[in-house]
Amino acid sequence: MKKFHLLPLRKLLPILALVLGTGMPALSTATEIRVGTWRTAQTIQPFFYQDFLSAGVKVDVRAFSNPADQKTALLAGSLVMTGTTLAHAIHSASLGQPVVIVAALCHRASALVVGSNSGIETAQDLKGKTIGYVPGTMHEILLRETLRRNGLSPATDVKLMRVDFFDMGIALARGSIDAFLSGEPFPSLAVHQGYGRILSYPYFEDSVGTINAAMIVTRSTIESKPELVQQLVSAHAAATDWLNANPHQWLQAATEFGTPLPILQQAAGNMELAWNMDTIFVRQVQALGEQMQSLGIINRQPDYELLFDLSFVHKAGGNQ
Numbered sequence: 400m401k402k403f404h405l406l407p408l409r410k411l412l413p414i415l416a417l418v419l420g421t422g423m424p425a426l427s428t429a430t431e432i433r434v435g436t437w438r439t440a441q442t443i444q445p446f447f448y449q450d451f452l453s454a455g456v457k458v459d460v461r462a463f464s465n466p467a468d469q470k471t472a473l474l475a476g477s478l479v480m481t482g483t484t485l486a487h488a489i490h491s492a493s494l495g496q497p498v499v500i501v502a503a504l505c506h507r508a509s510a511l512v513v514g515s516n517s518g519i520e521t522a523q524d525l526k527g528k529t530i531g532y533v534p535g536t537m538h539e540i541l542l543r544e545t546l547r548r549n550g551l552s553p554a555t556d557v558k559l560m561r562v563d564f565f566d567m568g569i570a571l572a573r574g575s576i577d578a579f580l581s582g583e584p585f586p587s588l589a590v591h592q593g594y595g596r597i598l599s600y601p602y603f604e605d606s607v608g609t610i611n612a613a614m615i616v617t618r619s620t621i622e623s624k625p626e627l628v629q630q631l632v633s634a635h636a637a638a639t640d641w642l643n644a645n646p647h648q649w650l651q652a653a654t655e656f657g658t659p660l661p662i663l664q665q666a667a668g669n670m671e672l673a674w675n676m677d678t679i680f681v682r683q684v685q686a687l688g689e690q691m692q693s694l695g696i697i698n699r700q701p702d703y704e705l706l707f708d709l710s711f712v713h714k715a716g717g718n719q
Contacts, residue, residue: 435481440653492701510586531562531579
């Protein structure tokens with residue numbers, strides 16, 4: 400991953416202030432930190448942490464293909480911090496697993512795609528159709544909510560077919576499915592290659608909004624190494640702000656994950672890098688948890704007081 404070490408002075412000054420003073424205490428000895436994420440444009444920030452950490456800290460970024468493996472590695476002690484979907488964080492916490500959300504990671508990035516020549520113009524037109532999805536993901540929840548809001552039963556009005564994210568485009572192009580709900584860049588790829596069309600962006604401002612993924616640590620890490628967690632969250636905030644301020648460098652760096660730049664440019668309007676968390680964010684996560692329980696994905700609500708620790712983003716300069 401190409402790094403951009405020659406930062407403008409206006410970017411270096413607040414970073415130096417954090418390291419030397421308020422928000423990012425320097426570690427006295429060299430420390431290697433393993434952080435997990437996906438190799439996607441909307442989850443790219445950990446690959447830039449090194450530019451915003453003190454010299455005594457080395458970040459080893461491990462790339463995963465699904466949030467379950469990331470969480471498992473975190474609980475096993477193989478990672479200090481990792482990304483995961485908010486749905487998976489809620490599910491883990493509902494099982495009593497000691498995961499704590501310490502920063503947002505990304506918003507948006509989902510889209511409901513139909514065949515370009517399918518004749519499907521509205522969500523109601525999905526009745527009787529086969530829709531590809533990945534169970535247990537944010538996308539499943541958004542798909543089921545879209546169907547519910549349009550008077551369609553996922554059990555009787557449509558056929559839900561489990562399809563891996565990487566296979567959805569092929570399945571749609573071949574006619575094996577009529578639609579899919581997935582994350583970027585797959586929706587934009589379908590449009591770019593001509594076999595797909597965006598039917599909708601399934602965001603519901605009256606409930607879950609555009610929330611998607613977050614960074615988590617274990618409760619024991621917060622208790623034993625709060626300074627380290629603060630360094631990582633502050634680096635996450637600084638990396639996110641820099642990438643948002645430099646969209647060309649962001650997308651160009653993301654091409655190293657295998658997606659061509661024109662497709663990433665097409666998807667950029669549906670991807671939002673994030674780090675801050677406030678009371679609205681927490682309420683939307685709680686709304687997501689309620690949806691998950693109503694859908695039978697979880698049996699009970701987690702303790703949201705234990706699931707969230709907003710103190711790190713607040714110290715990094717976030718709004719409450």
